[in-house]
């Protein structure tokens with residue numbers, strides 16, 4: 001046996017469950033080389049416990065029952081934060097809480113920090129309704145920016161005015177295809193107008209250079225001299241949120 005193999009820690013994962021807040025809750029047990037038991041609630045709201053390799057089950061169960069109060073508190077906190085997520089939205093860099101409108105509107109109306117949504121929208125499908133509304137808003141906002149900026153790019157471009165496609169994307173804000181499509185992330189609509197503009201200008205620069213060459217960045221700096229500061233803003237936002 002190689003020395004590496006000998007020194008590698010043994011690990012195993014098991015499942016159990018306990019009663020918390022009147023319901024059966026799953027617990028993932030990570031048995032590993034360690035001396036004490038350690039309890040935690042992960043980012044998905046799941047309970048995890050790290051235990052020494054030869055920890056007997058009764059010891060683990062006693063440990064869990066000693067900590068039910070703490071666990072219930074953590075689970076409630078988790079539910080509250082999930083609920084808070086559902087109760088607000090971000091639009092063009094500002095946060096809005098949801099409130100059902102007292103008037104007969106067919107579209108959400110944003111006033112100060114409140115999004116008044118139509119009476120006909122039920123709470124269960126609110127987020128789906130909001131998303132389709134955001135899609136229409138995104139199309140308007142993005143098309144307007146493309147219309148505003150395209151005249152600055154048309155001359156010498158490798159494509160004609162790009163056709164917009166609003167998409168839900170995991171890892172990028174936008175892209176420009178050589179076939180002439182500009183794909184922009186629906187999530188962009190949540191960000192400040194100056195960031196949205198910077199992303200649109202970036203993608204339009206690709207109509208001259210499909211790479212990120214020095215020429216590309218020269219064009220970017222020429223069209224939007226303050227773009228670097230806005231890029232830094234965007235990088236900060238990416239770090240804060242798990243977009």
Ligand SMILES: [Zn+2]
Nearest residue numbers: 202203206212
């Ligand atoms: Zn690019």
